[in-house]
Amino acid sequence: MTRSLRRDLYAVGAAALLVTAAVLVGRHIQDTSRTLFVDWPPLLASWGPHLGPGTPAAVLLALTTVAYGPTLAARLPWRTLLPLTWGAATAWIFSLALIDGWDRGIARRLTTRYEYLQVIDRFDDIPAALRDFTHHILLDSPDNWPAHIAGHPPAATLTFVLLDRIGLRGGGWAGMWCITVGATACVAVLVTIRALADETLARRAAPFLVLAPAAVWMGTSADAYFAAVAAWAVALLALSVTRRSLWWSGASGLLFGLTCYLSYGLTLVALIAAAVLLLGRHGIREHPALLVPLLAGFVVVPATFTLAGFDWWEAYRLLVTRYHQGAGGIRPYGYWVWANLACTVLITGLATVAGLRRTGAALLSRRADTPDRTAEPRLALLVSAALLALLVADLSGMSKAETERIWLPFAVWLLPSCALLPHPRAWLIGQVVLALLLNHLLLTGW
Template sequence: MRSDGTRAPRPGVSGDVRRDLYAALAAALLVVAAVLIGRRIEDTDHTLFVSWPPLLASWGPHLGPGTAAAVVVAAAVCVHGPVVAARLSWRALPALAWATSMAWIFSLALIDGWHRGIAVRLTTRYEYLQVIDRFHDIPAALHGFTDHILIGSPDHWPAHVAGHPPAATLTFVLLDRIGLGGGGWAGVWCITVGATTCVAVLVALRALAAESLARRAAPFLVLAPAAVWMGTSADAYFAAVAAWAVALLAVAVTRRSPVAAGASGLLFGLTFHLSYGLTLVALIGAAVLVLGRHRIRERPVLLVALAAGLAVVPALFAVAGFNWWEAYHLLVTRYHQGAGGTRPYGYWVWANLACTVLVTGPATAAGLRRTGAVLIRGRRDAFTLPDDSGARAGAEARLAALVAAALLAVVIADLSGMSKAETERIWLPFAVWLLPACALLPGPRAWLTAQAVLALLLNHLLRTGW
């Protein structure tokens, strides 16, 4: 008892931390259920079209050239990451985060070796590099792009080419044109650009929430289990473009910059022409606009600049003869012609979420619990950017709003039924915006260790499709 007659708190785990652990445990149980039930469905009905449900992977314990480097990077970030992120100058932090993220992604990919881990990932019969020679006349290829989407059409596109607007394929065509052809360069491009995703999220968090929260999130953004699928898949590149679109919008709103708003619109337009599903990134952009609504009212030219930038890429593709809406409807038809239409919705509607747990890790599950608590107790004025005096009241609420927008995008994508399986890579552009929830957690080293162990186990025990 204390001298004032009250009971002294007992040493041990606090209530909040205990609830964090419960959230992580619930996420782990979801994954276990998805594995066990998925295994039974695939063994009996063969309708999941994945070898190790819920992931597109196969069981295959192995070591590789990247093993030692991956362990070293993980250990360094777990031990030193929180302190370095807190003390390093802001100018140096994004560059270090990018370099460390690249080291983490490359080392994980190289566990499978250079050939399998990077060089051939984008050269399989489903991938973009299979059609480089069919784009020798780019205007003609764009004009006739929709003619080859359906499976029954002549010379139909491979799955990933048909499944995305042509900006995705054009990226690799242009790389080939400048002398960076082949799977090796394509893989290096996706990893190098994809690793900037963490920098974009840091920029957005600093602008919209608080620099302190961005610093707390930095090690989790760098050491995310998502890195397993960012090396090597084109979705890592897509995630980076989408993240920078949001980050530039955040900068535009906080600094009242029409130039940043125009650049953001340009990248949003490109994002929508990299993947049809990434139109849902607009929800995260909308959250940014809501947070900065008072500043936009003061300078409505920001919306004009955003709209002008947004119109550029769609206009260019339309002039070239590509019809986005027609292509999307044809894709839906093709989706139901193939594996996507036969995979059982009743399993994937919740197993997709288990994939997201594996991509974002147990720390994010705990962070999402805290995000919900912040949103529940947040005052209305907490969801508005502070004035120029620099007040940071409500920073956690604004971070929570961004995370909630990303979670809403995931839920809509899930319920749509157009993402059944392979969401461990398809949802990377949304998953990276769930990771900032980890900034709300105490004891970051323990949670970082859990994140790293998960990624290392995934890459050493499974042979993933990406």
């Protein structure tokens, strides 16, 4: 066993201990004080071993991808690899969701009392609803919004309102939207890695992006859709600075603006964007005009909502109050500040833990901005920016519990660290075993 592999296993062992501690300590806190508001800490889930119609498909897809995924990812033409990756990721998410059955696993996910489809009829007059949005955020306000509507800017809810308007009504269509769009996040990450690091690393990362344990929560959660929008904003920015494209720059700015109006916490994607600009700074220096369409595109969505009467800053201020009015004000920060990291281990898998260990080694071994820079430190810088964003979200105290879905937009950027690992099939087996165990032993919810 090499020294590097031994260190990987030490990191994996430490992560396993972290998860074990989060389960045991969380169980004790919940049993004694009942302040965590989760049934199976650190996850918002309950114990419920089960099989479902998605079980055979999930197992077959996992075996096939582990056996052939790394080879196909290395050999297929790039233009073939991208849609195949999206298709495989969609199938993986869909099959995992169907382990709980169509109704519970997909159709009812976005129709619960906390979710977006509960308020579709309150947006018959969209401009009026936007002007009145902030008046219903606080718990003691009249007709207060359900938790997820109050907890996000209105672009999140409007997505499902517009789906309803075009005839894609109900939880089934909403769930399929989140799955199919959310699965494109892995393609956006591959595009970014190829543009900023190199194609070989992107190809090595592809099977890990497909078989991520995070797929358990991407089907069906609106956060999967948010993750895709944010990922494409970053990907288009990477294309703009490497190809000197004004069009890609403007499109990236537009998606960054939309990202901020889908989720308040996704303003932290700016840290990943900063890493992209740092890695692509030569393109910016040669063509500083790229910043003009980027900024112009960025203001489109905020200007539209502001003119419609929605005040983002006021809404966020009220959300902080609402957060502390509910379970967020009771859940102990001292537990969740580290238990959230255990959640991250569960959604990204032990392979990602080892990958992050190698990410740190790559950063320390050679600076990403030296003249003889290589692809690995450039990938490491991008992954580290995502990790930093996640840690800031953790320390903020506004992410106590449910981070297994809330942090999906950051988690997808940690998975490419697995491209640094040797023996990918062995690590992939660990990833799929974890995902299958989580989905078959626990009943997840949010």
